[in-house]
Amino acid sequence: MYHKTLPYRIFSVFNYALLGVISIVCLLPLFHLLMVSLSSTAPANAGLVSFWPVGFTFEAYAKTFDNVNFLTSLGVSLKRTILGTALALMVNALAAYALSKDTRVFRARNIYLWYFVVTMLFTGGLIPSYILILKLGLLNNLLALILPGLVAVYNIILLLNFFRTVPKELEEAVFMDGAGHFRSFFSIYLPISLPAIATIALFTMVGHWNAYFDGLIYMKVAEKLPLASFMQTVIVADNMTGFDVSVVVNKSQRTIKAAQIFIGALPILIVYPFLQRFFVKGVVIGAVKE
């Protein structure tokens, strides 16, 4: 009834407008950048581009894709994302399956669980981790970007909670037929939990795509830098000079930088609709539990 009263209607109009404005403002920076990347160099440098391209051209994108370093970095990023996600899913889902079992079936379960949870609470920190990679001889090796973060305890807990909701009768039926845990995992748990697994896969992919710091410290040669690290060194590190970018840096770079940033964000924008379908559920599974 309340929504038919006049004060509520007035409130509603303001509310709709306010929320609309806020959400558009959230996206304006990205949109502005896209427009800069699609403009010609001269108007972009003169600061004439706001929310529509001036002197529309794909030149900045053409130049970006002519850059060999950019392309090799793109390749490294794709490789680490695909390989890293596949391995992480396998390892984490298997562990989650085993840990989802009762202590009656799997007595060591709680010991293992604590073994993993401790790493969420306490880490060795940056320097020991760096020295470890150095000692293992993994500098300049793709594995240095994949292995250290492979086991994601939070994801294991998320999956484990999901696996527990699978009805026991299903696996009992398979065990009756003489199958083991691997069969039960692959033919029952995995197919049933596909939405949860897809969620975790997407989050892991986004994590790999966005990760820049490991590449920055572990990859000492330019051809091994993943895209995010490459962009960090090209776009952001200029800021470290301490002068204003617009004053010091070669201005012809502005449209190209904008194009690079946009290409870097593009994969995220593409998977975002799929992510959104799942993540609300995923976050809720992890956060609000009965």
Place this chain on the structure above:
Amino acid sequence: MEETTLRNANLKAVRKSDKRKGYKIPWTLHLMVLPAVLLVFVFSYLPMSGIVMAFQDYKASLGITGSPWVGLKHFHYMFENDYFVKIIGNTLLFACSKVVLNLIIPFTFALLLNEVRHMGYKRSIQTLVYLPHFLSWVILSGILIDLLSQTGIVNQFLTYVFDLKKPIFFLGDGTWFRLTIIFSDVWKEFGFNTIIFLAALAGINPSLYEAAEVDGAGRFKQTMYITIPSLVPILIVVATLALGNVLNANFDQVFNLYSPMIYQQGDIIDTFVYREGLLSGQFSFATAVSLFKSMISLILIVISYRLAYKIAGYRIF
């Protein structure tokens, strides 16, 4: 002959049923956790043992076993250092402002969003405000550096509207830098942080509202006496869990936006550890600083989880 085989068969059957009652070691399950256990051992537990470096003068040529022990030297040096006190201050300032704003703003936003009855409009707004959460700080910093530069669009706009004499140097002036750090974090995260409140809002029993309606309560009263009280438990959980983060001022964000000019107002513990350790090669000192940080964080996390459990019955598993 026949009798003995029969007896053996019986014995076997008895033993088998005994085993069923008892516990059989589930080797397959152990095998399934094995890869994760090994990886965690190498990449999480081995580095933990490297923490002893904080009590040594680590030299790469001597290694952890050969480097001389110096006791608490690095910790003494740390606390006598004025600059260290300054970065603790910066870290706390950033982290606490973010925690508070990232509670209040998402909470309010969720309440307002809850009043939107048009589902398509609601979903579109959610889609737009969640997006920045998924972009990395490298991308967002690239955007911010361009946007906030002296000739950037923000300064153009401000000059036009407020008739500024001089453009604002957002990333080069201490106070503006601090504001930029705090509010750009809100920009990235507030949308995503509404999710948990929206989930809680969806869980409120509609019969409460129906009863209030019958009693003649308007929407404002319903919000004050039903909606907000129903959200208090989840608000408390989120707030207590955030306690563990007061020393996490977000390395990725600060690292990608700061510059030597504003180290005094912008440097945080994590960026300091990175520069001291990996750029200056002060491995032991940097490890001591990061050990100090992890110890405090560990204590805070344990306290916050205990509190969350005591107050609201929250558990992660």
